[in-house]
Amino acid sequence: MSNYVKDLMAQVKAKNPSEPEFHQAVEEVTESLALVLDRHPEYRSMKVLERIIEPERVIMFRVPWVNDQGEVQVNRGFRIEMNSAIGPYKGGLRFHPSVNLGILKFLAFEQVFKNSLTTLPMGGGKGGSDFDPKGKSDNEVMRFCQSFMSELFRHIGPDTDVPAGDIGVGGREIGFLFGMYKKLRNEFTGVLTGKGLNWGGSLIRPEATGYGSVYFAAEMLNTRNESLADKVCLVSGSGNVAQYTVEKILSLGGKVVTLSDSSGYIYDEAGIGTEKLNYVMDLKNKRRGRIKEYADKFSSAVYTPLDPQMGFNPLWNHKADCAFPSATQNEINAKDAENLIKNGIYVVSEGANMPTTIDGVNIFLDNKILYGPGKAANAGGVAVSGLEMSQNSMRLGWSREEVDQRLQTIMKDIHKTCLDVSERFGTPGNYVNGANIGGFLKVANTMLDHGVI
Numbered sequence: 001m002s003n004y005v006k007d008l009m010a011q012v013k014a015k016n017p018s019e020p021e022f023h024q025a026v027e028e029v030t031e032s033l034a035l036v037l038d039r040h041p042e043y044r045s046m047k048v049l050e051r052i053i054e055p056e057r058v059i060m061f062r063v064p065w066v067n068d069q070g071e072v073q074v075n076r077g078f079r080i081e082m083n084s085a086i087g088p089y090k091g092g093l094r095f096h097p098s099v100n101l102g103i104l105k106f107l108a109f110e111q112v113f114k115n116s117l118t119t120l121p122m123g124g125g126k127g128g129s130d131f132d133p134k135g136k137s138d139n140e141v142m143r144f145c146q147s148f149m150s151e152l153f154r155h156i157g158p159d160t161d162v163p164a165g166d167i168g169v170g171g172r173e174i175g176f177l178f179g180m181y182k183k184l185r186n187e188f189t190g191v192l193t194g195k196g197l198n199w200g201g202s203l204i205r206p207e208a209t210g211y212g213s214v215y216f217a218a219e220m221l222n223t224r225n226e227s228l229a230d231k232v233c234l235v236s237g238s239g240n241v242a243q244y245t246v247e248k249i250l251s252l253g254g255k256v257v258t259l260s261d262s263s264g265y266i267y268d269e270a271g272i273g274t275e276k277l278n279y280v281m282d283l284k285n286k287r288r289g290r291i292k293e294y295a296d297k298f299s300s301a302v303y304t305p306l307d308p309q310m311g312f313n314p315l316w317n318h319k320a321d322c323a324f325p326s327a328t329q330n331e332i333n334a335k336d337a338e339n340l341i342k343n344g345i346y347v348v349s350e351g352a353n354m355p356t357t358i359d360g361v362n363i364f365l366d367n368k369i370l371y372g373p374g375k376a377a378n379a380g381g382v383a384v385s386g387l388e389m390s391q392n393s394m395r396l397g398w399s400r401e402e403v404d405q406r407l408q409t410i411m412k413d414i415h416k417t418c419l420d421v422s423e424r425f426g427t428p429g430n431y432v433n434g435a436n437i438g439g440f441l442k443v444a445n446t447m448l449d450h451g452v453i
Contacts, residue, residue, distance in 0.1 A: 019102025032436035079127035089125030092166030113439025145176035190392025210244030212380015229253035237327035326351035
């Protein structure tokens, strides 16, 4: 680590105490950027990286609402408007008890580079609340969303900041949020993405993050003249990203043997085929049940409850070829990474945001596996959000085939950027450096054009 990076990280930690995820995200990016900053002193003298690290705006507010028992509840709402150099702020809203300022800052920081890689004109942002929609009635979720939007609406707009969904924010929540925005603003605009197809949504948007991570894995395998056909795959999570990751792997001839949620995971040696995937989608999207019920339904599956004392996740300790972490941040630590390598994994494509710790990433890089970091591999979701914005601006909708083709093209372009940039800066095949540097250059050069603002 260069002295510049060490000094910068010391400043980041001093100015942003008790935000370990944010520190981790910044450190991972700045280590890659040391290669750029040595060649381009203008970025250092103009403090471009320091300005990217500091959010342009942080909005925090209370969200009062009333539950079904008539009791007043109070949650905290956030919106981090990180960087708007290349376009309106763009990034999801996360509703989960773990949400805090540091987690949203890390997500917004990652979003800046991810959005830049898509080639679409989108800045980076993120938001959400510590509200937990799990176990809440539809009416409770509606009241919360309406209260949340009654503050957020002041700060967003189709040319300013365009939120989307994330963990805990699906079609139901987006519908309630959009309805309240429309009522408060008295206008119908593309202010949110992930909307219903009847009112401005895009085909392929629900599938896009999962599909994109599989397309990226396919591109990485193609560099070795291989495909996903007959590959055994480990997938974590069981929400939107995981579901459509499985769907696309199956369509390309692969076999998926794991899924998980916050309570534990299932291992199905027979494979999670289309029928079983449909069961998972009904279980999670409609009945909002737990993944344990899968093992009760299918005798070929074994359920293992989560044990936080283990120090590693046994989901990543099965023989396979490919891994698709699609749940949440830091779900793969150094021990998990070692287990993956030991069990024959040579492709990792991240559907979640920063699911691997820095030590885990270094193990992947040291073993020279095909490792697609989240800001590149899971950029398909925000890419199709950008395509939804385009369709809203033109007041038209593209066919499923057209959106999917555009998504595939974007993922191919991101993959090519990562490969080309990593080679240009002396680390061929290093997708981490390629993604970090490739995403940075477009934003940094634009910020130089705009002056010190």
